[in-house]
Amino acid sequence: MLKSRVKSQEPRVKNDNTFVRDVANRDYEYGFTTDVETEVIECGLSEEVVRLISQKKGEPDWLLDFRLKAFRHWQTMEQPSWAHVELPLIDYQAISYYADPRGRKHKSGRQEIDPELEKTFDKLGIPLNERLALSGVAVDAVMDSVSVKTTFKEKLAEKGIIFCSISEAVGKCPQLVRQYLGSVVNYRDNFFAALNSAVFSDGSFVYIPKGVRCPMELSTYFRINAINTGQFERTLIVCDEGGYVSYLEGCTAPMRDENQLHAAIVEIVVQKDAEVKYSTVQNWYPGDKEGKGGVYNLVTTRGLLKGERSRLSWTQVETGSAITWKYPSCILQGDDSIAEFYSVAVTNNHQQADTGTKMVHLGRNTRSTIVSKGISAGHSQNSYRGLVKMSDKAGGSRNYSSCDSLLLSDTCGAHTFPYIDVNNDSSVVEHEATTSKISEEQLMYCNQRGIPPEEAVALIVNGYAKDVLSKLPMEFAVEAQKLLSVSLEGSVG
Amino acid sequence: MDALIASGLPTKKDERYKYTDIAAALEPDFGLNLSRLPLSFDPRQTYRCRVPGLGSRVHYVVGDSVAESNVIVDDGRLFVGPMVEFAQRYPDLFRAYYNKVEGDSLTALNTMLVQDGIVIRVAKGCKVDDLLQIVNLSVGNVPMLANRRQLIIMEQGAEASILCCNHSATGCNNLATEVVEGYLANGSHLQYYSVEETSDNCNLLNTTAFMQHEGSNLEYGSITLNSGLLRRSVKIEFDGSNAQTTVSGLVLAHGTSHIDNNLLVAHNAPLCRSDILYKYVLDGSSTGAFAGKVLVNAQAQKTDSQETNANLCVSPSARMFTQPMLEIYADDVKCNHGSTVGQLDDTALFYMAQRGITPEEGRLLLQQSFAWDVLQRIDLLPLRQRLIHMVEERFRRGIGACGDCVMCGGNEI
Numbered sequence: 001m002l003k004s005r006v007k008s009q010e011p012r013v014k015n016d017n018t019f020v021r022d023v024a025n026r027d028y029e030y031g032f033t034t035d036v037e038t039e040v041i042e043c044g045l046s047e048e049v050v051r052l053i054s055q056k057k058g059e060p061d062w063l064l065d066f067r068l069k070a071f072r073h074w075q076t077m078e079q080p081s082w083a084h085v086e087l088p089l090i091d092y093q094a095i096s097y098y099a100d101p102r103g104r105k106h107k108s109g110r111q112e113i114d115p116e117l118e119k120t121f122d123k124l125g126i127p128l129n130e131r132l133a134l135s136g137v138a139v140d141a142v143m144d145s146v147s148v149k150t151t152f153k154e155k156l157a158e159k160g161i162i163f164c165s166i167s168e169a170v171g172k173c174p175q176l177v178r179q180y181l182g183s184v185v186n187y188r189d190n191f192f193a194a195l196n197s198a199v200f201s202d203g204s205f206v207y208i209p210k211g212v213r214c215p216m217e218l219s220t221y222f223r224i225n226a227i228n229t230g231q232f233e234r235t236l237i238v239c240d241e242g243g244y245v246s247y248l249e250g251c252t253a254p255m256r257d258e259n260q261l262h263a264a265i266v267e268i269v270v271q272k273d274a275e276v277k278y279s280t281v282q283n284w285y286p287g288d289k290e291g292k293g294g295v296y297n298l299v300t301t302r303g304l305l306k307g308e309r310s311r312l313s314w315t316q317v318e319t320g321s322a323i324t325w326k327y328p329s330c331i332l333q334g335d336d337s338i339a340e341f342y343s344v345a346v347t348n349n350h351q352q353a354d355t356g357t358k359m360v361h362l363g364r365n366t367r368s369t370i371v372s373k374g375i376s377a378g379h380s381q382n383s384y385r386g387l388v389k390m391s392d393k394a395g396g397s398r399n400y401s402s403c404d405s406l407l408l409s410d411t412c413g414a415h416t417f418p419y420i421d422v423n424n425d426s427s428v429v430e431h432e433a434t435t436s437k438i439s440e441e442q443l444m445y446c447n448q449r450g451i452p453p454e455e456a457v458a459l460i461v462n463g464y465a466k467d468v469l470s471k472l473p474m475e476f477a478v479e480a481q482k483l484l485s486v487s488l489e490g491s492v493g
Numbered sequence: 494m495d496a497l498i499a500s501g502l503p504t505k506k507d508e509r510y511k512y513t514d515i516a517a518a519l520e521p522d523f524g525l526n527l528s529r530l531p532l533s534f535d536p537r538q539t540y541r542c543r544v545p546g547l548g549s550r551v552h553y554v555v556g557d558s559v560a561e562s563n564v565i566v567d568d569g570r571l572f573v574g575p576m577v578e579f580a581q582r583y584p585d586l587f588r589a590y591y592n593k594v595e596g597d598s599l600t601a602l603n604t605m606l607v608q609d610g611i612v613i614r615v616a617k618g619c620k621v622d623d624l625l626q627i628v629n630l631s632v633g634n635v636p637m638l639a640n641r642r643q644l645i646i647m648e649q650g651a652e653a654s655i656l657c658c659n660h661s662a663t664g665c666n667n668l669a670t671e672v673v674e675g676y677l678a679n680g681s682h683l684q685y686y687s688v689e690e691t692s693d694n695c696n697l698l699n700t701t702a703f704m705q706h707e708g709s710n711l712e713y714g715s716i717t718l719n720s721g722l723l724r725r726s727v728k729i730e731f732d733g734s735n736a737q738t739t740v741s742g743l744v745l746a747h748g749t750s751h752i753d754n755n756l757l758v759a760h761n762a763p764l765c766r767s768d769i770l771y772k773y774v775l776d777g778s779s780t781g782a783f784a785g786k787v788l789v790n791a792q793a794q795k796t797d798s799q800e801t802n803a804n805l806c807v808s809p810s811a812r813m814f815t816q817p818m819l820e821i822y823a824d825d826v827k828c829n830h831g832s833t834v835g836q837l838d839d840t841a842l843f844y845m846a847q848r849g850i851t852p853e854e855g856r857l858l859l860q861q862s863f864a865w866d867v868l869q870r871i872d873l874l875p876l877r878q879r880l881i882h883m884v885e886e887r888f889r890r891g892i893g894a895c896g897d898c899v900m901c902g903g904n905e906i
Binding site for chain 1: 508818828
């Protein structure tokens with residue numbers, strides 16, 4: 001997301017339309033690999049591997065127990081097949097579950113960042129040097145299985161905010177991690193949650209103390225680099241009473257012919273009167289035009305609105321991945337809590353996405369809003385799947401859902417699978433969905449005014465997704481707009 | 494039987510049956526009328542279910558037996574009669590149309606056990622003026638399983654209206670499986686309405702499938718006024734272009750009723766139109782479930798589809814599950830769906846209270862007007878008026894209030 005900022009410092013000689021066109025003509029630009037010494041453990045998954053990961057991270061016994069319980073449970077489960085995607089049976093023994101690109105430790109014991117790594121993140125627009133980075137965003141950069149660097153940690157610590165990798169947090173504040181880890185997404189939740197709980201590597205940990213408003217955006221950038229590895233990040237955000245934080249997540253991967261697995265868990269706990277905004281621009285490698293390669297993005301993300309009047313907002317722009325299986329959810333436990341879900345999911349070529357949300361209303365007078373925009377092109381399949389559940393105790397609660405799909409080719413598919421369960425007589429749930437293509441009139445109007453078809457589509461798509469993009473932090477919104485254009489490249493005419 | 498053994502009975506783990514426990518419905522020790530015991534009474538003498546102002550030809554099915562007193566119609570233009578008779582008179586037609594529906598294991602169960610049914614065949618270009626009415630009566634002093642079947646053949650350009658009424662004349666727990674197969678040839682027009690007015694101990698597992706060819710028009714309505722467990726799986730398939738269907742459903746549930754409507758409209762041809770409206774009013778501890786999927790295949794360009802599902806929960810323990818779904822593989826389409834679950838409008842109730850209308854009456858009026866949207870879509874005016882009357886009676890007086898025959902305590906004939 002910082003890339004856009006760096007770019008904005010260049011003189012703006014091009015007009016906006018040319019800019020969009022340039023972007024649209026680009027291929028996946030983050031597909032390079034970094035030649036860096038990486039310590040990779042052997043492929044395969046067993047109890048020994050789980051113990052090895054835990055040992056490498058120097059984890060306490062309780063965390064190893066947590067992993068082992070999850071692993072044993074995972075062994076009893078089967079890969080789910082209910083989503084509207086053709087997910088092949090993954091060979092979990094052919095994947096390496098730990099890759100550390102930081103190399104060996106310095107003689108002094110201090111771990112140094114390989115200059116190649118620093119260059120890689122610079123190339124991705126994520127300067128790890130705090131002097132180069134613009135203030136306002138603190139970044140945790142994660143490559144493969146480990147966190148490379150977290151910026152502005154000290155500055156945030158002044159306010160009592162803990163922002164570090166989850167491995168570091170286990171050492172620094174074990175009580176907090178132990179209290180909340182697995183409290184929102186139990187390892188028994190689903191197949192991929194169990195897998196992640198057994199082998200999770202790095203991810204970010206955020207703790208916002210009581211009454212503290214985080215002064216800058218927090219961000220994690222995930223990068224898969226090593227071949228034949230999976231990434232199993234784990235993010236845990238705890239926002240204490242009256243706190244506020246805006247958290248951003250970005251991700252990319254190299255272009256490879258093999259599929260790579262990314263099975264993450266994000267857990268968010270929002271206490272009384274606290275507010276969390278979580279934004280994602282997901283741009284994993286989607287595979288080539290023939291559908292070869294790409295990342296399988298199989299993610300469990302969930303927030304618990306634990307306290308009264310707590311607020312949580314998920315905003316996601318999903319443009320990458322060969323297969324996306326992701327349902328950022330909210331459990332509205334506290335009375336008067338408010339949850340929002342804004343999503344744009346773009347699929348092109350042979351991409352498949354089955355994404356949506358769950359809003360589980362448990363507290364009284366809770367409110368939730370779902371706005372989902374799906375855009376399908378090429379031979380892709382794009383599904384919205386959502387659940388709105390009003391429990392018998394969630395009296396006076398409300399939900400509004402709107403799911404729109406835009407079709408850009410006659411070989412793609414757009415699907416909507418909403419589930420609405422209402423168990424009381426004082427809640428109101430409204431759901432609406434539409435599916436259509438870009439109207440000929442709109443295209444003709446643009447063409448008449450000299451806008452070529454491809455630019456016109458980019459323009460219309462950006463307008464269509466505006467409701468969601470406007471919810472993103474400024475830097476992300478610019479990036480997301482560009483991504484939309486790139487993702488739809490070649491889908492017109 | 495092989496199909497049933499191969500697939501097994503549906504469980505709650507099956508996505509299409511997640512809200513209805515079929516195993517529990519089939520669990521009681523039901524009797525089967527295997528020895529074909531003759532009826533001890535003539536339904537024509539003891540039961541009447543008529544639509545004032547509309548000439549109708551009524552055919553009774555008691556349990557799973559087609560009443561002998563029914564008059565078989567077979568004049569070359571129209572056939573209405575028992576399936577066994579139809580199979581003997583028109584074996585080729587029977588073979589061509591019977592059991593062509595791609596059903597699940599419940600269809601297989603019915604096919605395995607069914608012994609007779611009703612066939613309605615309207616010949617090419619014929620228009621049937623009278624309403625064709627099928628009255629299904631649940632009877633018996635012991636819990637019985639009835640297996641019913643209907644086969645409807647609408648030949649090219651044919652027109653007909655069918656009303657299927659389900660009633661109960663027993664206090665015993667009973668279950669019916671029912672399969673309705675309908676074929677609409679090019680340019681044919683069928684109005685098919687089904688009214689469920691049984692009792693809390695009457696359970697029905699219905700599978701309905703209509704195949705529509707080019708330019709055909711189907712108006713399908715399902716009105717549930719009273720029932721125990723009711724599961725309707727309705728599949729409407731467009732096999733030819735320019736066909737259209739209007740599907741209307743109204744459910745009034747109370748007590749511990751469980752009403753599950755599962756609808757699939759498959760657009761396999763271009764330029765077809767589907768318009769779906771289902772409304773539920775749930776009282777007591779009743780449970781409502783609705784799953785409506787509109788499937789638009791790649792060749793079904795220029796599809797126009799609208800699906801609406803609106804639900805009222807009027808008691809704290811009523812539950813509603815709804816799934817309006819779209820699965821679309823063609824790009825030049827106009828499809829939308831909407832679904833709501835809510836309560837009566839407080840502002841409207843207050844408005845009426847200001848004008849001297851009691852809260853009870855106000856609630857009644859609002860519920861009636863909610864149901865009105867569905868009834869309004871019924872094309873046959875006398876039938877519409879009759880159903881409006883029955884819905885009002887149902888809201889005002891509760892259960893079994895058609896008031897027109899011996900069983901309802903109405904006028905004896």
